[in-house]
Amino acid sequence: MQLNISPRPWVKIPVEIAARELEAKLFLTHVLARKGWGVLIGQENLVRSAIATSVSGIQYDKSIAAGMKKYLMEAQSRGDYFTAHCEEGLVYLDPQTYIRRKICPANFMAADAFFFWGNQQYGDVTTALNIDYPHTITGNPRIDLLRKDMQNCYKDSSTWLKNKLGEFILINTKFGRYNPFIGREIFYQQAKGAWGIIKTPAEDEKFRASVKQQEFMYHKTLHLIDRLAKEFSSQKIVIKPHPAENWFPYVQRYANAANIHVAMHGASNQWLAAAQQVIHNSCTTGIEAFLLGKPVYSYEPYEDTSQDAELPALLSTRIKTEDELMESIVNAPPVNDREKRNKLAEEYMANLSEDMAAVRIANHFNTLIPPIKKVTFAVRHMLCLSEINTHHTENSHYWLEASYGTRQDYKMQKFPAFTTATVAGTLQRFSQVLESIEDMTVAEVEPNLFCVYSNI
Structure with a gap:
């Protein structure tokens, strides 16, 4: 079926390891959708696919390591803003090894925004690189979900x-x-x-x-x-x-x-x-x-x-x-x-109090002024949050019983198959905790690639 979405700015969020980061990036998706953004989120290769790259906006990626240069250049060459966190930027053995492996100076300077976990990571990186570049200490949405209010x-x-x-x-x-x-x-x-x-x-x-x-x-x-x-x-x-x-x-x-x-x-x-x-x-x-x-x-x-x-x-x-x-x-x-x-x-973690990292990141995205576009997708399934019951096992607990395929299927181990109902159920949980009344639509563009936007 064809899905026509009214004009809005867009963010693309690749996810590498679902057990580590998917929930947190869905929380960021929830915050962005409430603020009027459209979001494409899913398995990292799918978010960087031809379907996703047809949508201009902001790419929020997992790293600025040397191996990310290709994705940074591709994003910026098609007019996207490239932004990132380092998912391994909270726990590392020593600053020198971490920075050599995970912080490429050229990518750091070229990125439109890099979001730090906290003062410790910021100090380690900027001291080692001997630069004071205007990147942002926001914390990580993974920590948002561990706060007492969440x-x-x-x-x-x-x-x-x-x-x-x-x-x-x-x-x-x-x-x-x-x-x-x-x-x-x-x-x-x-x-x-x-x-x-x-x-x-x-x-x-x-x-x-x-x-x-x-x-x-x-x-x-x-x-x-x-x-x-x-x-x-x-x-x-x-x-x-x-x-x-x-x-x-x-x-x-x-x-x-x-x-x-x-x-x-x-x-x-x-x-x-x-x-x-x-x-x-x-x-x-x-x-x-x-x-x-x-x-x-x-x-x-x-x-x-x-x-x-x-x-x-x-x-x-x-x-x-x-x-x-x-x-x-x-x-x-x-x-x-x-x-x-x-x-x-x-x-180490800037968002343990005051504003959540997801809110700080969304606010920073607003300063980048991405294009506002009407988008059309061919989608497989659609579901509004108002149509689901999060206490239903399929929505609330499917992930806890998800199939991980064969022992040879490492990609599925890192990112198992998710349904529209699973994603919508997770977003609905956030709505309940935040006492949010905004309705949202979740559409499956292809397996493990989802489009999320607010209906208001």
């Missing part, structure tokens, strides 16, 4: 998960170098080649050390899971593997375990919000769990922490031994320095 977004999904699994302890893994989906040898060759992680003998040595560390932690974590399942047999132990990992070793190992569940679906926040307690090692989910007010433990059974990112550990209770962890889970000791940790978090 946490009701996860009330229904938390209830649904607890009804299905009962109380559970959540373990988030991060072993993408030792247990990568694509295999260790291919991952290593990619790290030496296209990804640019390894360019010198020193970086090769550092990479191999990180793989060795992950191998050690992988096996320590499996041993921990086995013990947790035995000592806390009356409750579930949920494993949430990192999106870059091969999930099937966990599935195979625990296929017959009565109280171990491998969560191969859903956004991280949905699981964190429902969890009773959270365990991680050098993972962003440690920060997210802290912001959600969960008891969160950084499991560090070693002395050398040179391979660990600092912030997730500093916002967690740091644990060295299994025995200590077992005792902490039973007693759930209070966090005595919460105020100190909050102040630290504010240095």
Whole structure:
């Protein structure tokens, strides 16, 4: 069917890893639509496709790394504004390595806007590049959804998960170098080649050390899971593997375990919000769990922490031994320095209070003055928010049971198939929390590519 949309400015939002960023970018979509923008959002390659590029406006992308030069130049050559966040700009091992890998100076200068997570990232980048360029400290919409005024977004999904699994302890893994989906040898060759992680003998040595560390932690974590399942047999132990990992070793190992569940679906926040307690090692989910007010433990059974990112550990209770962890889970000791940790978090995340990042970004988009266009799409399905019931399982919980295809299908692991109802249901949840009365239309342009706009 043909869909004719009245004149408005447009934003295009590519999404790489759904579990990491889709909900937050749908929240930005919601804010933009309420302000009169049209939004094209979906799997990153589809948003950069011929259909999407026929619409002029602003491209809001995931990175300004060297590999993004092609997309930046393509966007600006067709008259689009190119803007970006760095999705890996909150947690990194050290500023020098992060900036070499993720901040290309030429792209930084050429981008029409770059949005910083907070003062820490801004200081690291501008000091290293020795430039003071007028980019904006906004925070990231991923943090908007963890604020106290937005946490009701996860009330229904938390209830649904607890009804299905009962109380559970959540373990988030991060072993993408030792247990990568694509295999260790291919991952290593990619790290030496296209990804640019390894360019010198020193970086090769550092990479191999990180793989060795992950191998050690992988096996320590499996041993921990086995013990947790035995000592806390009356409750579930949920494993949430990192999106870059091969999930099937966990599935195979625990296929017959009565109280171990491998969560191969859903956004991280949905699981964190429902969890009773959270365990991680050098993972962003440690920060997210802290912001959600969960008891969160950084499991560090070693002395050398040179391979660990600092912030997730500093916002967690740091644990060295299994025995200590077992005792902490039973007693759930209070966090005595919460105020100190909050102040630290504010240095890294600018949107923990006052205006949300999505609002700040939308306001900045207004200053770019993109063209106002009438757009026509051939669409597959359409749904207005006013037509749905977000308590219906298909809308509220489809993502938590989504099919991830075969073990060879890495693209589907990063971005599973979504329906118009799933996207509309997510937007409707935001409307309810924000007490917004504006109706919106969600149209599926093609599988995993959606158009969203306000009906007012």
